[in-house]
Amino acid sequence: MQRVRRAKENKEVVSIAYAGNIVEVWEHFHKENIFIDLGSDQTSLHNPWAGGYYPVGMSYEESNRMMAEQPELFKVKVQESLRRHASAVNQHTAKGTYFFDYGNAFLLEASRAGAEVMSSDGIHFRYPSYVQDIMGPMCFDFGFGPFRWVCISGKQEDLDYTDHLAAQMLEELLETAPDEIHSQLTDNINWIKAASENKLVVGSKARILYADAEGRMKIAGAFNKAVREGRIGAVVLGRDHHDVSGTDSPFRETSNIYDGSRFTADMAVHNVIGDSFRGATWVSLHNGGGVGWGEVINGGFGMLLDGSTEADRKLKNMLHFDVNNGIARRAWARNAGALSAIDRAQKENEQLQVTIPFLVDDQWLDQLI
Ligand SMILES: NC(=O)c1ccc[n+]([C@@H]2O[C@H](COP(=O)([O-])OP(=O)(O)OC[C@H]3O[C@@H](n4cnc5c(N)ncnc54)[C@H](O)[C@@H]3O)[C@@H](O)[C@H]2O)c1
Known part of the structure; x- marks a missing residue:
């Protein structure tokens, strides 16, 4: 934290490793007014109820015990944590942080938990996934x-x-x-x-x-x-x-x-x-x-x-x-x-024949409408 504070004073850009629950990390950085340029999440949220995500406010041992003995309650705790998690991320993005989903189902599980991660259309997430921004257009396509x-x-x-x-x-x-x-x-x-x-x-x-x-x-x-x-x-x-x-x-x-x-x-x-x-x-x-x-x-x-x-x-x-x-x-x-x-x-390869969609000229369409 001292290093981050020093970096902040010197206006340096740093990347840091900080041990702790990720929700507390986001919240702490907001409280300290530490600007995050680029953020994502890499908890194992593809497996939210069986150890992929540890809820904020609970110890590791407590979580493991509840997961096994009170799985329904554990689910409630994960979802509470996800709502708090998303709201901490939203505080940063409101200040200009660029946040993206790393493909670990963070936005999906957060949305299911009722967290504020949807865009105004109610269909799409308000943050992109790294495939939408990077991997798709640069590589897969x-x-x-x-x-x-x-x-x-x-x-x-x-x-x-x-x-x-x-x-x-x-x-x-x-x-x-x-x-x-x-x-x-x-x-x-x-x-x-x-x-x-x-x-x-x-x-x-x-x-x-x-x-x-x-x-x-x-x-x-x-x-x-x-x-x-x-x-x-x-x-x-x-x-x-x-x-x-x-x-x-x-x-x-x-x-x-x-x-x-x-x-x-x-x-x-x-x-x-x-x-x-x-x-x-x-x-x-x-x-x-x-x-x-x-x-x-x-x-x-x-x-x-x-x-x-x-x-x-x-x-x-x-x-x-x-x-x-x-x-x-x-x-x-x-x-x-x-x-x-x-x-x-x-x-x-002339043997490959793909039917390409008919592409309407956007300018022409705009004029027509
Ligand atoms: N985008 C990609 O190319 C890509 C590649 C690999 C994995 N993934 C996805 O990323 C996720 C993570 O993969 P991994 O292999 O690093 O998994 P992992 O299980 O090894 O690591 C997840 C880490 O998150 C920590 N964690 C869980 N809840 C936490 C919390 N609330 N606060 C702080 N730390 C917490 C765990 O202790 C663990 O160390 C998975 O969902 C995986 O499917 C994406």
């Missing part, structure tokens, strides 16, 4: 999402070689990439080049980076070739659920789809079925991923690259669909990045 692989030999040198190949493939793509995806590519080239030295791997020799369909296919193709040539052992591909296409989640992954279809659950199902026919080694359809049971449907896949020509065919077929299915959906919702990405995808 362009097909960029978390592409993963595991070197099943368990050898560090295999992982290092795949890192090298991934960087090389992304650099090749950057040479001809349109400006609108330059930063996504360069960020990921920087990441993958530095990944090994940061020593983040603690178990399986696995890696993740953000790539679009073209990038994923190119990287996977290079891996399969390396397996075929005996440079590395077999590789398994996958992706996170937090991606362009595999997840229908109106409060997170699909929250920047504004045509009403974010409340449907068919994209994840389409992906699972489409991927399974196009060569996935296994698929999964599950529920709850990160935002809570019943709030989201997730479709996933695994694909074994064993160096065969069959794997070459499958990886092109499946990865292309796995990403472009979601871009098509985002293009139907008229998302600008997705309209341009699906246009490029159709030019690159």
Whole structure:
């Protein structure tokens, strides 16, 4: 606190770690008139009644006991706390703090608790989710999402070689990439080049980076070739659920789809079925991923690259669909990045034909009305 006070006096911008109930932190900062530039919440509110969120005013032990012995009362305490939590956040945003939902169901659970988090239309939240502001328009709409692989030999040198190949493939793509995806590519080239030295791997020799369909296919193709040539052992591909296409989640992954279809659950199902026919080694359809049971449907896949020509065919077929299915959906919702990405995808692959929505010229519409 002293450091924050000093920073405040010197008008410095600081980021701080402060232990305590988050509600008290927001309230204390308001009382001390400490300005917060950017705020969010990362309690595990996808699981509000069983330990994801600890109500203000109760100790850890007291909460755990009530959760087990008086679950209904615990629910009341969580909801009381959420109302107080939201009202503390609102005091800051009234002073200019930019608050966003981190995709942990904070706004959803706060709204269910009757907290003041709705906008005046009574339909939308008054704060955006980070997918609406950042991930959607910068990444998902362009097909960029978390592409993963595991070197099943368990050898560090295999992982290092795949890192090298991934960087090389992304650099090749950057040479001809349109400006609108330059930063996504360069960020990921920087990441993958530095990944090994940061020593983040603690178990399986696995890696993740953000790539679009073209990038994923190119990287996977290079891996399969390396397996075929005996440079590395077999590789398994996958992706996170937090991606362009595999997840229908109106409060997170699909929250920047504004045509009403974010409340449907068919994209994840389409992906699972489409991927399974196009060569996935296994698929999964599950529920709850990160935002809570019943709030989201997730479709996933695994694909074994064993160096065969069959794997070459499958990886092109499946990865292309796995990403472009979601871009098509985002293009139907008229998302600008997705309209341009699906246009490029159709030019690159004539077999892909996506019906683009009829776009009315806004100026023309304004004149008419
Ligand atoms: N946006 C994303 O990409 C993304 C990624 C991962 C996780 N998430 C979501 O973020 C949430 C958190 O994920 P995690 O892996 O960090 O979970 P976690 O359970 O490891 O951490 C949550 C922390 O919140 C603390 N906490 C709970 N109630 C609190 C309170 N009232 N005040 C202060 N601290 C409190 C807990 O003690 C715990 O340390 C989850 O809902 C998850 O689904 C989002």
